[in-house]
Amino acid sequence: MDTIVAISSPPGRGAVGLVRLSGKEAFSIASAFCRKTGGAVLPADPRKALHTQILEPDGKLLDSALFLFLKGPASYTGEDTVELTCHGNPLILRRVVELCLQGGARPATAGEFTLRAFRNGKLDLVQAESVKRIVEARSRLELFAGQRMQAGILSRFLDEIRSKLIGLKAEIEAEIDFSTEDLTLQSQAERHNTSRQIIQDLEQMIQKSRGTTEMLSRWQITLVGLPNAGKSSLLNALLKEDRALVSDIPGTTRDTVAEDRDLAGTTVRLVDTAGLRSSSDPLEQAGMERTRLALRNSQIIVHVVDGSLPAHQEQLLQEEVPAHASVIVVLNKCDRLHPDHAASDLLAVSAKTGEGLAKLEQMLESTIESAYPPEPVLLEIRQMHHLKLAASALQRMQKLQTAAAPPEIVALEIQGALDEIGAITGAIDTEEVLGKIFSTFCIGK
Ligand SMILES: Nc1nc2c(ncn2[C@@H]2O[C@H](COP(=O)(O)OP(=O)(O)OP(=O)(O)O)[C@@H](O)[C@H]2O)c(=O)[nH]1
Numbered sequence: 001m002d003t004i005v006a007i008s009s010p011p012g013r014g015a016v017g018l019v020r021l022s023g024k025e026a027f028s029i030a031s032a033f034c035r036k037t038g039g040a041v042l043p044a045d046p047r048k049a050l051h052t053q054i055l056e057p058d059g060k061l062l063d064s065a066l067f068l069f070l071k072g073p074a075s076y077t078g079e080d081t082v083e084l085t086c087h088g089n090p091l092i093l094r095r096v097v098e099l100c101l102q103g104g105a106r107p108a109t110a111g112e113f114t115l116r117a118f119r120n121g122k123l124d125l126v127q128a129e130s131v132k133r134i135v136e137a138r139s140r141l142e143l144f145a146g147q148r149m150q151a152g153i154l155s156r157f158l159d160e161i162r163s164k165l166i167g168l169k170a171e172i173e174a175e176i177d178f179s180t181e182d183l184t185l186q187s188q189a190e191r192h193n194t195s196r197q198i199i200q201d202l203e204q205m206i207q208k209s210r211g212t213t214e215m216l217s218r219w220q221i222t223l224v225g226l227p228n229a230g231k232s233s234l235l236n237a238l239l240k241e242d243r244a245l246v247s248d249i250p251g252t253t254r255d256t257v258a259e260d261r262d263l264a265g266t267t268v269r270l271v272d273t274a275g276l277r278s279s280s281d282p283l284e285q286a287g288m289e290r291t292r293l294a295l296r297n298s299q300i301i302v303h304v305v306d307g308s309l310p311a312h313q314e315q316l317l318q319e320e321v322p323a324h325a326s327v328i329v330v331l332n333k334c335d336r337l338h339p340d341h342a343a344s345d346l347l348a349v350s351a352k353t354g355e356g357l358a359k360l361e362q363m364l365e366s367t368i369e370s371a372y373p374p375e376p377v378l379l380e381i382r383q384m385h386h387l388k389l390a391a392s393a394l395q396r397m398q399k400l401q402t403a404a405a406p407p408e409i410v411a412l413e414i415q416g417a418l419d420e421i422g423a424i425t426g427a428i429d430t431e432e433v434l435g436k437i438f439s440t441f442c443i444g445k
């Protein structure tokens with residue numbers, strides 16, 4: 001394998017920047033321009049951080065840096081690796097890469113370090129994909145999910161399925177060599193059970209993973225309610241920022257106002273709306289249309305009721321609420337609560353005094369957290385795709401079994417399912433798939 005080099009730290013300036021080399025020549029290429037203070041060459045001392053001077057070919061000092069040599073296979077890629085931690089100036093980092101290229105390295109392509117790690121058996125494909133998730137996660141939840149995948153939880157699930165399938169296939173293949181008379185009805189029933197169990201496991205996993213990707217990305221929380229209920233005030237209170245206009249004139253908010261904040265370890269988008277009411281004013285109608293759009297894209301809807309007014313029947317139109325969304329009704333202005341609401345069991349809040357806001361935040365948090373499955377989930381569309389194909393191969397297999405089809409054909413479907421599982425972990429890989437996955441990585445990872 002040739003030796004690759006890349007800047008592994010993010011573009012731009014930082015306190016430090018990392019240049020990484022991987023391959024057989026990593027040490028010799030890097031050590032050619034690195035010297036201890038005083039000029040001595042660096043020892044090939046694995047896992048030891050050495051202080052080094054990086055020198056231009058003419059002997060001028062380019063930077064002083066930290067030199068870390070990792071001897072393969074005990075490295076991320078499984079190959080000899082050198083990491084040079086320099087000062088985080090792009091001019092320095094690019095120059096160090098140039099020196100490496102002059103020394104015989106070549107620029108790494110996107111995800112090539114991780115691809116090499118995969119090729120060298122340091123991680124399977126699911127774990128390689130999780131690396132990208134971990135690097136790019138936009139929320140703590142996504143990060144957590146990526147780390148679970150990295151830890152191999154999904155890989156272990158898939159391995160278990162795989163070994164069950166291999167066992168099943170072996171039994172069925174054994175039939176090919178024996179005459180069917182030897183086959184007891186009991187063993188047939190057992191086999192049927194095993195395959196049913198596997199299908200169930202796969203389907204459960206698919207079920208659990210549905211919508212995961214969306215759930216891990218940004219949640220939208222939309223505030224609706226009658227004019228003057230205090231939606232904009234509540235938005236401002238939740239953001240701790242004077243973001244939306246507030247006034248005692250009904251119909252103040254016409255457009256939607258959206259702002260992000262962190263909640264439950266994830267970024268949520270809070271959206272204030274004009275609410276929903278009938279109006280003949282074209283501008284207001286356009287505002288209502290935006291409210292509807294916001295509602296459609298929401299995972300949580302906060303219905304704000306004005307608690308200072310006498311109780312009246314006020315309900316969100318069911319057709320405006322998406323099926324998957326949770327609705328939380330709050331009684332705002334509890335600082336001036338109308339006696340009608342004295343016995344109300346709605347959550348009482350006050351955008352003005354801040355009362356009940358912590359409770360509302362808790363409710364929002366637990367709604368988000370409860371939607372987050374504690375079990376391993378498939379995070380990538382690719383993984384889901386293959387798992388579904390595996391499940392349908394097994395369903396076909398069951399039908400064939402029931403129809404007493406020849407064992408060769410039954411075994412073929414099991415093999416089909418095995419291939420799909422293998423495609424997820426990378427046990428079976430094609431260059432095309434690998435190219436697709438790793439090209440979405442950043443260079444240097
Ligand atoms: N006392 C009291 N007044 C509040 C509270 N929340 C909002 N208000 C007042 O109620 C009025 C309407 O507040 P907004 O936040 O503009 O209400 P809105 O629901 O956004 O109204 P529209 O944009 O017109 O639909 C303002 O005068 C606020 O100061 C509260 O908790 N207590």
Ligand SMILES: [Mg+2]
Nearest residue numbers: 231232252253
């Ligand atoms: Mg408003």
